[in-house]
Amino acid sequence: MAKIELDDVSLTFAIRQQRKVTLKEYLTRMLFLPSRNPKVAVHALKGVTLSAADGDRIGIVGHNGAGKSTLLKMLAGVYPPTRGTRRVTGRVCSLFDISLGFEHEANGWENIKYRAYLMGETPATLQRKIQGIAEFSELGDFLNIPVRYYSSGMLVRLAFSISTAVNPEVLLIDEVLSAGDMAFQIKARNRMKEMMATARLMVLVTHEVNSVEEICNRALWMQHGSVVMDGPPDRVVAAYRASMSAPAEAAHVGGGIDGSRVADEDLHPADEMRAVA
Amino acid sequence: MLSHIQSIWTFRHFWMALVKMDLRTKYRRSVLGVGWSVLNPILMSAVLMLGFGRVLGGGDTIREYGAFLLSGLCVWEFMRNSMSIGCNALTQNEAYIRQSPLPYGIYPLRTVAGTGIHFLISLTVTVVIVCVLKDSASPLLHAWVVLPTVALLFVFCWSLAAIFAFANAYFHDTQHLTDVVMSLLFFLTPVMIKPENQPEAIRAANAYNPFNVFMQLVRQPLISADDPFPSGELWVQAAGLTAILFALACSTVGALQKKVIFQL
Numbered sequence: 381m382a383k384i385e386l387d388d389v390s391l392t393f394a395i396r397q398q399r400k401v402t403l404k405e406y407l408t409r410m411l412f413l414p415s416r417n418p419k420v421a422v423h424a425l426k427g428v429t430l431s432a433a434d435g436d437r438i439g440i441v442g443h444n445g446a447g448k449s450t451l452l453k454m455l456a457g458v459y460p461p462t463r464g465t466r467r468v469t470g471r472v473c474s475l476f477d478i479s480l481g482f483e484h485e486a487n488g489w490e491n492i493k494y495r496a497y498l499m500g501e502t503p504a505t506l507q508r509k510i511q512g513i514a515e516f517s518e519l520g521d522f523l524n525i526p527v528r529y530y531s532s533g534m535l536v537r538l539a540f541s542i543s544t545a546v547n548p549e550v551l552l553i554d555e556v557l558s559a560g561d562m563a564f565q566i567k568a569r570n571r572m573k574e575m576m577a578t579a580r581l582m583v584l585v586t587h588e589v590n591s592v593e594e595i596c597n598r599a600l601w602m603q604h605g606s607v608v609m610d611g612p613p614d615r616v617v618a619a620y621r622a623s624m625s626a627p628a629e630a631a632h633v634g635g636g637i638d639g640s641r642v643a644d645e646d647l648h649p650a651d652e653m654r655a656v657a
Numbered sequence: 658m659l660s661h662i663q664s665i666w667t668f669r670h671f672w673m674a675l676v677k678m679d680l681r682t683k684y685r686r687s688v689l690g691v692g693w694s695v696l697n698p699i700l701m702s703a704v705l706m707l708g709f710g711r712v713l714g715g716g717d718t719i720r721e722y723g724a725f726l727l728s729g730l731c732v733w734e735f736m737r738n739s740m741s742i743g744c745n746a747l748t749q750n751e752a753y754i755r756q757s758p759l760p761y762g763i764y765p766l767r768t769v770a771g772t773g774i775h776f777l778i779s780l781t782v783t784v785v786i787v788c789v790l791k792d793s794a795s796p797l798l799h800a801w802v803v804l805p806t807v808a809l810l811f812v813f814c815w816s817l818a819a820i821f822a823f824a825n826a827y828f829h830d831t832q833h834l835t836d837v838v839m840s841l842l843f844f845l846t847p848v849m850i851k852p853e854n855q856p857e858a859i860r861a862a863n864a865y866n867p868f869n870v871f872m873q874l875v876r877q878p879l880i881s882a883d884d885p886f887p888s889g890e891l892w893v894q895a896a897g898l899t900a901i902l903f904a905l906a907c908s909t910v911g912a913l914q915k916k917v918i919f920q921l
Contacts, residue, residue: 458756494671500667
């Protein structure tokens with residue numbers, strides 16, 4: 381049984397305008413002077429409540445910076461919510477930043493192993509799949525050379541082949557439908573469809589609203605970190621499209637950034653976070 | 658914490674594969690390869706012996722001082738490297754942290770498993786060379802006395818690496834400060850200066866130096882043929898230190914694992 385339950389979840393990042401904290405900054409803080417490089421709060425998610433169970437195919441649409449990818453990462457357990465509770469039941473497979481996290485000195489075969497073990501495979505289960513992964517990537521002899529010699533397209537091919545070789549219960553996808561060259565894209569699309577058919581619960585983030593209507597049976601429209609609409613894909617997509625013709629409201633990029641200083645203690649994650657993976 | 662340890666075990670194939678890769682890449686394109694792990698303690702000792710042997714060896718023969726130096730250096734290097742490399746355990750694995758909610762204990766474990774394997778190689782080399790230098794089989798016969806220390810040291814070093822990895826994520830200057838402090842401690846801890854040649858104040862302070870406790874536990878069975886068994890007090894000290902540090906590391910991981918991603 382796969383299940384996602386988010387109850388009034390908020391996620392606030394405290395970010396400094398300059399990455400570096402200088403010695404001067406430390407000293408002025410000691411002297412209780414106002415910081416010149418204060419932390420600003422970025423409200424990536426604001427009060428998101430979501431409940432999904434077996435059979436749901438959810439598509440999330442929205443502008444850049446609306447909080448779509450952050451929501452996925454929070455569902456995957458990468459970011460803990462700063463407020464509210466998150467409960468995800470079922471084996472989660474997340475397809476985002478898929479070309480990140482390769483060990484560049486290791487060859488293709490080794491990277492298949494690392495990535496597969498990261499997703500919870502064991503040498504025994506991987507043994508049965510590794511040839512299939514290699515064939516799907518079509519990288520042939522390139523698998524024997526270190527991945528630092530790969531082109532970015534080859535990396536995506538490899539990443540996609542590994543990531544989609546598992547049978548997840550909860551599938552989280554962020555914009556990976558456009559992987560590789562044309563021929564590979566067609567293959568990738570078919571593989572995705574197979575996966576979506578076998579996964580019990582799927583959440584897809586994409587800018588291709590047509591695929592939301594095509595694949596999903598439920599859609600969320602996010603804006604400034606909040607869910608503004610949740611319903612059947614055709615209605616949500618229509619509303620989203622309509623908003624684009626009213627640029628004044630829609631063109632605003634980003635979740636809520638407020639310039640107010642943040643005290644560290646405001647950012648403690650909810651202790652109730654429970655992930656049953 | 659138990660579920661954390663269980664989860665580290667579940668993902669053992671992942672971190673073990675990375676440890677193997679780290680060992681391979683460390684000596685990538687090197688002609689001697691892992692031979693450097695064998696040679697390193699020998700060459701380091703030879704250099705220190707040539708430089709300081711006369712001055713610091715006191716009345717010892719070159720052979721005796723060499724045995725003292727080797728047996729100290731291998732432990733010291735393990736502890737220092739675990740801390741120094743451990744500082745980067747989280748930042749180095751950021752790509753994995755941002756992808757998958759793995760238990761955070763895995764990342765310092767990757768570091769310490771790597772440094773630990775090098776330590777085991779150096780320790781083996783040390784035992785053999787000390788046998789040759791002392792012209793006696795005593796170090797080899799008493800090597801088993803070191804085994805419980807090795808287990809304790811491993812937990813001790815993991816705890817150090819975990820604490821420093823989190824500290825470095827919050828305060829990026831930690832690593833530089835650690836390197837400086839460890840350079841100072843190198844001279845205070847009896848790694849190359851024999852305790853009897855140290856000033857009284859430093860000798861007294863070393864009774865509370867955790868690095869010294871472990872160093873004595875490894876050194877005594879290897880170089881003191883007359884009295885190869887460390888005192889019970891020393892064992893209790895080492896076990897106590899390890900337990901305290903392990904508890905501290907576990908609470909650090911437990912308290913910060915849901916927050917540290919915002920610092921990376």
